[in-house]
Amino acid sequence: MTSTPTVIAHRGASGYRPEHSRSAYELAIELGADAIEPDLVPTKDGVLVLRHENEISGTTDVAAHAEFADRRTTRTVEGQRLTGWFTEDFTWDELRTLRTRERLPELRPGSAAHDGEDPVLRLEDLLTLLDDAPRPVGLVAEVKHATYFDQAGLPMASLVADALAAAGWRGDDRLTVESFEKTVLRDLGSRGVGGRLVYLQEARGSAADEVAAHGSAAPTFADERTDVALRTLAEQFNGISVDLRTLMAGVDAVALDDPRPVRSDVVDRAHAAGLQVFTWTLRPENRFLPAPLRRGGEVAGLGDWERWYTSVIRTGVDGVFADHADLAVRARAAVGGRA
Secondary structure, eight states: OOSOOEEEEETTTTTTSOTTOHHHHHHHHHTTOSEEEOEEEEOTTSOEEEOSSSBOTTTBSGGGOGGGGGGOEEEEETTEEEEEOBGGGSOHHHHTTOBBOOSOTTTOHHHHTTTTSSBOOBHHHHHHHHHTSSSOOEEEEEEOOHHHHHHTTOOHHHHHHHHHHHTTOTTOTTEEEEESOHHHHHHHHHTTOOSEEEEEEOSSSOOHHHHHHHGGGOOOTGGGGSHHHHHHHHTTOSEEEEEHHHHTTTOOOOOTTOOSOOOOHHHHHHHHHTOEEEEEEEOOBGGGSOGGGOOSSOTTSBOSHHHHHHHHHTTTOSEEEESSHHHHHHHHHHHTSOO
16 A cells, blocks of 8 residues: 555645636645646637636636626536636637636635736646746646537647647656546547546546447446456556545545555555556545534534545555645655655
């Protein structure tokens, strides 16, 4: 069992600053993150910008820009009907005028106090920041909605490969690319982007590329966690990434001073197949913790996060995504890994 999983700053230090902002990325580096996770979506002129979703009304001040009022529209993205403003309707020159905002202001008012301070960034901006960091910091880039964007004439594999090559990151050891869609990962592999390829799996449902190819007969994410399926994935990719519910299914948090490994079925079987395992997302607020670990009556209050974090780490998982990278680093050290 490893006690030194990679700590990946989920959208930067998103527990302290608006997600995907420059200040969130810079703070994540200061807090000791081993890698930073941006989400990649395109503009209509093919620039990759760093937003969790292409619908940006909740994470930018776009609604306050009268000049963009007519861009508000309704779209269906992977079966979900959404109304708002979408990155693919803006050029980069237009998007760069927007400022970032906290997505969960009631839960994280300290972060919301920084609303409006930072502009939206491109992938190349983050790559430059990482190149200039005082120590090596990795990139775990999530390619979003590849099938949807391909159908809109914005081929994500090509855009990602070209952006990485232009920034000198092609084949960089610091690079990991992940997606909920195997098709785009295979395409990136064939383009020689290098690094590691990680297949994201939801607790339930099917991948968008599988639905596009097979309709109602598409395999579910659960189908792709059988032993046979895991061995097939290991022939194509370096790892899988699962949500905490899947990772900790049937597992209770253990005492902080309990030295025993925590057995996770998905970790054990994926490792046996030759795959690394990553999990998302460690968050310390009561709202995100198992009921027995919540403390007090406030959803925004901190619960017994350390017991939860150390239990997750004791599964032998290879990497954890965390909104508060410093807390994950502390938990890793408590288990006996590097600080």
